[in-house]
Amino acid sequence: MNYFLLKTEPTDYSIDDLRRDKKTSWGGVRNFQARNIVRDEIKKGDFCIIYHSSCVIPAAVGLGEIVKAPYPDLMQFDSSSKYFDPTSKKDDPRWFAVEVKFKEKFLAPLPLEKMRTIKELSDMRLLARGNRLSFMSLSKMHFEIIKKLSS
DNA sequence: GCCAACGTTGGC
DNA sequence: GCCAACGTTGGC
Numbered sequence A: 001m002n003y004f005l006l007k008t009e010p011t012d013y014s015i016d017d018l019r020r021d022k023k024t025s026w027g028g029v030r031n032f033q034a035r036n037i038v039r040d041e042i043k044k045g046d047f048c049i050i051y052h053s054s055c056v057i058p059a060a061v062g063l064g065e066i067v068k069a070p071y072p073d074l075m076q077f078d079s080s081s082k083y084f085d086p087t088s089k090k091d092d093p094r095w096f097a098v099e100v101k102f103k104e105k106f107l108a109p110l111p112l113e114k115m116r117t118i119k120e121l122s123d124m125r126l127l128a129r130g131n132r133l134s135f136m137s138l139s140k141m142h143f144e145i146i147k148k149l150s151s
Numbered sequence B, C: 001g002c003c004a005a006c007g008t009t010g011g012c
Helices: A015-021 A032-040 A140-150
Strands: A003-008 A023-026 A047-052 A059-072 A096-111 A135-138
Touching: A003 A059, A003 A140, A015 A023, A015 A047, A015 A059, A015 A096, A032 A096, A032 A135, A047 A096, A047 A140, A059 A140, A096 A140, A135 A140
Parallel strands: A003 A047
Antiparallel strands: A003 A135, A023 A096, A047 A059, A059 A096
């Protein structure tokens, strides 16, 4: 069992959207480092913290479960999609997605500002300088702390 | 809206 | 393969 943190902009797709949809194809990752995490590390049954970025209060807002292993992100082949990638080939897809199921919306979302004050979270990737990954792995300890502080 | 930080692209 | 220019992310 592994743990991850998934970023999303709430104006684009929020935890409420995920709760409404029950589950969703989580794609649109167009960064090679994040792509490698999606393609090579995430497995069915893994848990993920959902994080809202680029908003008034950036925060960990909920919990999801990976219910389908990585598969090619179909948006890369869709010329009408903003995630269209003309250089990606169907027999050698460049970008991947996973299916995420809604598990929980945190009663007390944990703001980024608060996370920075918690010693046990200080080595978390999310808090690193210039961090820009939309998918990142999370240690079990970090996962447990975030969950405990926001439930 | 600003800007620091980082990734990607492309000329050489 | 270097590196300048450019684009994007994301907190503030």
